[in-house]
Amino acid sequence: MTNQAVAVFGLGIIGSRCAANLAKAGYEVVTWNRTPKGGETDVATPKEAAAKAKVLAFYLKDGVALRDTFDLIRDQLTPEHVVMNHSTVDLETTHAIAVACAEIGCGFLDCPFTGSKDASAAGQLVYYVGGDPALIERMKPVLDATSKELKVIGGVGSATVIKIATNLISAQVVQALSEAMALTEASGVDSQVLIDAVASNACGSVLAKMKMPAMAAGDYDTHFSVDNMRKDSAFALELAAQVGLELPGITVANRVMTERCEEGDAELDYSAMYRQFARKAPDFAR
Ligand SMILES: NC(=O)c1ccc[n+]([C@@H]2O[C@H](COP(=O)([O-])OP(=O)(O)OC[C@H]3O[C@@H](n4cnc5c(N)ncnc54)[C@H](OP(=O)(O)O)[C@@H]3O)[C@@H](O)[C@H]2O)c1
Incomplete structure (x- = not known):
């Protein structure tokens, strides 16, 4: 004690x-x-x-x-x-x-x-x-x-930079997983096949293992919200502007997350980035 x-x-x-x-x-x-x-x-x-x-x-x-x-x-x-x-x-x-x-x-x-x-x-x-x-x-x-x-x-400051940089990666990984799952499903292959393939692929990760099954099930129980990941992507873009860098990947992910927040998904888990496809493909991107 x-x-x-x-x-x-x-x-x-x-x-x-x-x-x-x-x-x-x-x-x-x-x-x-x-x-x-x-x-x-x-x-x-x-x-x-x-x-x-x-x-x-x-x-x-x-x-x-x-x-x-x-x-x-x-x-x-x-x-x-x-x-x-x-x-x-x-x-x-x-x-x-x-x-x-x-x-x-x-x-x-x-x-x-x-x-x-x-x-x-x-x-x-x-x-x-x-x-x-x-x-x-x-x-x-x-x-x-x-x-x-x-x-x-x-x-002081170095840990903040690393945190912003690592979340920049996670946001884009989930954007990439969303695109890959949408492409797979829209091509007539079940997303479970992709989940299994990714698990044996160098692109597999703890994050992919955590998020893909939830995305496939449309289960967006919040571990880290879309709105919180959106604000972290905004911090990355702010920092990039300060150091004179253009970051196209996180710019897109930021736009996707901003749209999700505007459409009412702000407090869902950020794996709900997948719902960017919900309107066009409601069968799989729930
Ligand atoms: N969840 C994760 O996986 C995770 C991982 C790494 C880092 N983080 C970071 O850790 C922090 C907390 O994350 P979380 O997931 O616990 O967030 P959260 O569930 O969204 O909680 C946010 C907290 O901030 C408070 N808050 C919001 N605006 C405020 C304001 N203007 N003044 C005072 N309090 C305010 C909220 O109070 P109310 O209840 O009144 O709204 C709530 O207590 C965030 O910076 C997040 O980015 C989270």
Whole structure:
């Protein structure tokens, strides 16, 4: 058991499961969610959460959510506090929060993760960590409660870049899987045949194995939402513009996801990218 208190901000798919695992590991957990959830550990305001804990873990939607919430606790922060941002945010927000923490003298880790609903439930996330190595070492026991691995990436900002880059890959893999499944089905071959073929092909992956059967079944139970992947693709495009790159693949995937959100699929799992074919091919792209 540990008496250290940890505050979790954001009780969505991931934050709710991480809070449960921190409690299971013996931490005293304080939780806050914008829309009250009525849980036993919930407090009414972010400020109250920051008053009750020195370690603050954020699992919020995006940069706007992080900045807004940070502004509400800024006055409460002391040099004893450590802010760990696990939300996938734009690079500018990561640097802005890091600067604000440095002004206060509190610790900051740029600490997004990979792993979805099931991995977070099992305490098996993988964190990408950017920041001061001594602070990473100090926070390791807390991070270990929700993860199976810490990948130390480098300085603040580097982990955000890697997270945005890896999601750029995942979004395009699911776009490619959607196109391949639509092409297969439209050509009169069952998508199960493609699923089996991909499993024995170099293009097969953990992601393909996870998403293809769900796509074939039209089961879009949310592990990671279309809207969240859409915002991450927007972060990639924003970053690309800043460094003077044109990225045609993620531009298309961003357009597809934006359309899905506009057509009411925002909160479905992002494997619902396949539904881009639903209107023309409702028999298979449900
Ligand atoms: N799910 C995954 O597989 C996965 C994997 C890797 C990274 N991530 C990243 O981890 C973060 C959390 O993911 P998730 O899947 O748990 O997301 P989620 O289920 O969509 O939850 C989002 C959370 O952010 C809160 N929120 C949204 N806008 C806010 C605002 N303006 N101010 C304060 N709170 C706000 C929501 O509160 P309300 O309940 O009030 O809306 C909710 O608690 C995201 O950045 C996501 O990109 C997720």
